[in-house]
Amino acid sequence: MTVHIGAQPGQIAETVLMPGDPLRAEWAANTFLDNPVCVNRVRGMLGFTGTWQGHPVTIHGSGMGMPSLSIYANELIREYGAKTLIRIGSAGAMQDKVKLRDVILAMTASSLSTPSVGIFRELNFAPCADFELLNAAVASAKAMGAIYHVGGIYSADVFYDERPDLNEIMTRHGILGVEMEAAELYNLAARHGVRALAVLTVSDHLLRHEALPSEDRQSSFGDMVQIALEAAFAG
Numbered sequence: 697m698t699v700h701i702g703a704q705p706g707q708i709a710e711t712v713l714m715p716g717d718p719l720r721a722e723w724a725a726n727t728f729l730d731n732p733v734c735v736n737r738v739r740g741m742l743g744f745t746g747t748w749q750g751h752p753v754t755i756h757g758s759g760m761g762m763p764s765l766s767i768y769a770n771e772l773i774r775e776y777g778a779k780t781l782i783r784i785g786s787a788g789a790m791q792d793k794v795k796l797r798d799v800i801l802a803m804t805a806s807s808l809s810t811p812s813v814g815i816f817r818e819l820n821f822a823p824c825a826d827f828e829l830l831n832a833a834v835a836s837a838k839a840m841g842a843i844y845h846v847g848g849i850y851s852a853d854v855f856y857d858e859r860p861d862l863n864e865i866m867t868r869h870g871i872l873g874v875e876m877e878a879a880e881l882y883n884l885a886a887r888h889g890v891r892a893l894a895v896l897t898v899s900d901h902l903l904r905h906e907a908l909p910s911e912d913r914q915s916s917f918g919d920m921v922q923i924a925l926e927a928a929f930a931g
């Protein structure tokens with residue numbers, strides 16, 4: 697047990713999928729895993745461990761924002777030995793070509809700041825996905841016929857942004873979408889020598905001012921979970 701995770705040693709798999717929403721963790725575990733067991737409910741942050749095609753997998757919520765993700769990812773990596781961490785999140789599209797329900801495979805994650813800024817100080821470290829995972833996710837998305845985009849995303853610190861100029865600059869630099877966790881996940885993966893990727897589903901569109909109806913969200917999120925699982929165990 698750690699401060700924020702109630703799982704016993706051995707109850708967390710080396711492969712962890714991390715949605716922001718703990719209820720998405722529960723849905724994904726019940727939908728995709730065989731024999732899912734709830735291994736954490738501290739503070740209502742649900743985590744489940746089961747198997748996918750015989751491989752042990754944990755699906756654990758990260759909460760919203762990089763400070764929250766940092767707590768769970770640190771404990772999962774340092775205390776439980778997680779080796780592959782794949783965020784399965786929602787994102788807001790920042791390009792016209794990216795549509796609602798499309799999948800974004802985040803090659804890099806730009807940010808204004810992350811919890812790691814205290815370590816990097818004047819350095820502009822470039823948080824990026826694990827190439828092997830990214831490559832496998834592309835193959836999986838292609839094979840299932842998903843509409844997907846590979847490129848940079850923006851990990852923001854705020855959902856209600858009083859600085860629309862930042863979004864505009866990101867759009868002008870080809871950033872595909874905005875979310876709130878991937879940059880720090882990639883920083884932590886680099887620091888601890890583990891693999892990370894963010895697979896995202898577009899839930900709303902910043903340029904078109906569209907949003908996925910809440911009843912459509914769950915069904916639209918299935919592709920990204922399947923892509924994440926196939927990528928984790930490819931090759």
Ligand SMILES: O=P(O)(O)O[C@H]1O[C@H](CO)[C@@H](O)[C@H]1O
Nearest residue numbers: 715716717760785786875876
């Ligand atoms: O749907 P999740 O995975 O929570 O991801 C996105 O949704 C939340 C904001 O609504 C942030 O956590 C953002 O990154």
Ligand SMILES: O=c1cc[nH]c(=O)[nH]1
Nearest residue numbers: 786787788874875876
């Ligand atoms: O962080 C997020 C997630 C979805 N949509 C947004 O605009 N921001």
